[in-house]
Amino acid sequence: MNALPGFLHKILPDTFKDSINFGLHRRSYSQFRLLLFLVMIAIAMGPVIMTAGLGYYNYKDLLQKEERGQLEARLTGSSHAIEALIDSLKSVVVFVARKNRYVELTTGKNLEELFARIKRQYEYFADLGVINQSGIQQTYWGPYDLEGTDYSKEEWFKEVIDKGVYISHVYTGYRHVPHFAIAVANHDPTTKKTWVLRATIDAVTLQNFVNTIKTNASDDLFLVDDAGYLQTSSENYGQNLTQLVADIKPGLQQGVSKEGENIFYAKGKIKNTPWSVILVEKRYVHHQDWVTFRSRLLIIVIACLVINLLVVYGLVTMLTNLIRKADEMQLTMLQEAEHTDKLASIGRLAAGVGHEINNPLAIINQKTGLAEDLILISPDFEHKKAIEGCLKVIDQSVERCKAITHRLLGFARRADVHDEVLQVNDVIKEVMQFLENSLMHSRIRLELQLQEDLPLITSDHLQLQQIFLNIINNAIDAIGKDGLVNIMTHLVAGEVRVVIQDNGSGIDSEILPHIFEPFFTTKETGKGTGLGLSITYGLVKKLGGDITVRSHVGQGTAFTITLPIHSEEHDNN
Amino acid sequence: MTTIERNNLKVLIADDEVEFASTIVTRLNLRKFAATMANSGKEALAAIEQDPPDVLLLDLKMPDLDGLEVLASLKENHPGLAVIILTGHGSFEAGRQGMELGAFDYIMKPVDLNLLISKIEDAFQSKGKQSEKTDGKSAV
Numbered sequence: 135m136n137a138l139p140g141f142l143h144k145i146l147p148d149t150f151k152d153s154i155n156f157g158l159h160r161r162s163y164s165q166f167r168l169l170l171f172l173v174m175i176a177i178a179m180g181p182v183i184m185t186a187g188l189g190y191y192n193y194k195d196l197l198q199k200e201e202r203g204q205l206e207a208r209l210t211g212s213s214h215a216i217e218a219l220i221d222s223l224k225s226v227v228v229f230v231a232r233k234n235r236y237v238e239l240t241t242g243k244n245l246e247e248l249f250a251r252i253k254r255q256y257e258y259f260a261d262l263g264v265i266n267q268s269g270i271q272q273t274y275w276g277p278y279d280l281e282g283t284d285y286s287k288e289e290w291f292k293e294v295i296d297k298g299v300y301i302s303h304v305y306t307g308y309r310h311v312p313h314f315a316i317a318v319a320n321h322d323p324t325t326k327k328t329w330v331l332r333a334t335i336d337a338v339t340l341q342n343f344v345n346t347i348k349t350n351a352s353d354d355l356f357l358v359d360d361a362g363y364l365q366t367s368s369e370n371y372g373q374n375l376t377q378l379v380a381d382i383k384p385g386l387q388q389g390v391s392k393e394g395e396n397i398f399y400a401k402g403k404i405k406n407t408p409w410s411v412i413l414v415e416k417r418y419v420h421h422q423d424w425v426t427f428r429s430r431l432l433i434i435v436i437a438c439l440v441i442n443l444l445v446v447y448g449l450v451t452m453l454t455n456l457i458r459k460a461d462e463m464q465l466t467m468l469q470e471a472e473h474t475d476k477l478a479s480i481g482r483l484a485a486g487v488g489h490e491i492n493n494p495l496a497i498i499n500q501k502t503g504l505a506e507d508l509i510l511i512s513p514d515f516e517h518k519k520a521i522e523g524c525l526k527v528i529d530q531s532v533e534r535c536k537a538i539t540h541r542l543l544g545f546a547r548r549a550d551v552h553d554e555v556l557q558v559n560d561v562i563k564e565v566m567q568f569l570e571n572s573l574m575h576s577r578i579r580l581e582l583q584l585q586e587d588l589p590l591i592t593s594d595h596l597q598l599q600q601i602f603l604n605i606i607n608n609a610i611d612a613i614g615k616d617g618l619v620n621i622m623t624h625l626v627a628g629e630v631r632v633v634i635q636d637n638g639s640g641i642d643s644e645i646l647p648h649i650f651e652p653f654f655t656t657k658e659t660g661k662g663t664g665l666g667l668s669i670t671y672g673l674v675k676k677l678g679g680d681i682t683v684r685s686h687v688g689q690g691t692a693f694t695i696t697l698p699i700h701s702e703e704h705d706n707n
Numbered sequence: 708m709t710t711i712e713r714n715n716l717k718v719l720i721a722d723d724e725v726e727f728a729s730t731i732v733t734r735l736n737l738r739k740f741a742a743t744m745a746n747s748g749k750e751a752l753a754a755i756e757q758d759p760p761d762v763l764l765l766d767l768k769m770p771d772l773d774g775l776e777v778l779a780s781l782k783e784n785h786p787g788l789a790v791i792i793l794t795g796h797g798s799f800e801a802g803r804q805g806m807e808l809g810a811f812d813y814i815m816k817p818v819d820l821n822l823l824i825s826k827i828e829d830a831f832q833s834k835g836k837q838s839e840k841t842d843g844k845s846a847v
């Protein structure tokens with residue numbers, strides 16, 4: 135924001151400087167406009183976008199946190215459920231393996247009967263065996279003949295002796311059917327020996343349970359053992375008893391699925407088992423909420439942007455136009471002031487020069503006259519005629535100079551305006567009387583369209599005559615022979631307007647701006663002084679009026695003189 | 708020029724431009740006027756005191772007393788004197804100002820001698836009429 139005022143400062147004065155140097159640069163305005171537009175859009179849209187962005191990330195964060203929380207809860211829930219299942223299975227085995235049943239279970243058909251009873255309630259129990267302290271299976275009931283098998287070297291046997299309870303990971307064993315074993319060790323009080331009851335359970339029970347909790351939990355849920363083998367089948371991570379390829383660490387973890395979707399992994403150890411539960415969930419369960427939120431946010435931001443664009447565009451256009459208009463007005467005033475100033479200073483110079491030359495000219499004039507007088511009263515002498523001729527030419531030249539100096543001196547007239555109440559139409563008619571002869575001579579037709587009820591104005595009679603005379607003479611000169619001069623008067627906006635129009639040769643658009651400048655003439659040398667129009671201009675200004683010109687080459691020229699009705703506005707200079 | 712017969716009208720030319728004034732004097736005298744010149748306002752007033760002319764040609768721009776000041780002084784002391792303003796300003800305004808101060812007429816430099824002479828004669832004649840008028844008035 136700090137750079138803005140500096141930049142504006144840089145731009146604005148340049149614009150003004152340019153306009154002072156005559157020539158409003160359209161480009162600087164469009165640059166200014168663009169800059170203003172961008173700045174205002176930035177100011178208007180910045181907070182909107184910031185707020186929207188903040189909302190976007192906050193909401194996203196909130197959703198993720200919520201999702202994480204839900205996942206954690208689910209993980210815990212799943213772990214607990216599986217734990218409960220295992221506990222219930224375990225409790226069956228523990229119940230069966232009460233301390234003092236060793237003898238009972240190792241004799242007769244008691245084990246067989248027990249198994250039958252258990253099987254009625256828990257169909258997934260596959261076999262049941264009793265193992266003595268030295269690891270020899272004493273009795274066994276199941277599909278294989280495993281009586282007498284020595285388990286003393288097995289890791290699990292050592293563990294069950296050690297810890298009292300053992301739950302195996304899932305394995306296929308002899309049956310090539312996935313199952314797992316629960317073994318419970320007990321100290322028999324009668325034999326004073328430790329014995330072990332080992333039950334094998336079909337892993338389908340685990341799979342079924344996992345399937346049940348999965349359906350209402352998440353996208354994928356399965357068990358792995360500590361070595362990383364799948365204990366139940368997964369939808370995306372392989373069948374049971376295969377090695378889990380994905381690297382999933384305990385706790386919550388974000389990752390990317392094979393399909394490139396964002397997913398959450400959650401892994402939690404199930405207490406007292408060799409298993410961990412793994413939950414896999416696609417992120418954004420609240421996807422619908424998120425999409426709705428995002429699209430609403432987008433709509434709001436776009437709506438803001440569109441409204442801002444329209445409003446700012448309108449404002450900037452209005453502002454730029456205002457500035458441009460103000461500049462143009464200022465420029466016009468400057469140009470007018472400069473023009474007036476130029477005319478005035480050239481006028482002063484001209485008047486000064488005219489005055490200085492006028493006196494010597496008067497002397498030349500008189501001396502020539504005296505010489506002529508003297509020659510007239512002298513008797514004939516050699517070259518008398520030639521000298522007389524020379525003096526005549528000097529006289530003529532003096533006359534020409536006189537015409538110029540008198541006009542030059544016209545600039546110096548600091549005369550007061552002699553106001554009187556007059557009718558512009560009458561002044562025009564008087565002037566036309568002076569010009570009747572030259573109009574007839576040049577076969578120029580005159581059309582007068584004078585508004586009859588034109589109000590009287592307060593102005594200077596003689597100077598008005600001079601003004602009309604100059605302009606009409608100009609028109610006659612422009613026509614040459616055969617043409618039309620049209621003079622119109624009317625009242626416009628409280629001012630009297632006189633339009634003098636000819637169908638003469640017209641003025642080239644290149645020289646049109648210069649026609650009020652002193653010494654500017656298109657007439658051949660000696661025919662015009664180039665002062666008529668500039669004197670006219672000065673007179674009109676002195677009377678508080680204005681003069682403008684329109685012209686088309688080949689079609690003619692129209693001068694419009696506007697005069698105030700009251701004379702207060704007289705320029706006293 | 709050949710038939711110029713003047714009644715020895717006394718004409719005083721007051722102009723600081725000596726060459727101009729002297730030439731006019733010479734040319735008027737050639738035409739049987741009794742012309743003299745004064746080269747400043749004060750000189751002119753002194754000359755008028757000594758020998759009042761019939762007609763005074765008065766330049767407006769002079770170094771000590773300008774034409775309008777001379778006119779103002781004459782209005783008091785010599786109200787009947789016929790004055791023609793000579794102006795180098797090329798404007799009617801100075802002439803008009805002079806005429807408001809009692810001058811009979813004005814003529815712009817460079818001067819056409821024939822025009823000047825006719826104005827001198829007119830001025831002289833009108834002065835005669837005017838003095839008759841004033842005489843008549845005073846008689847009433």
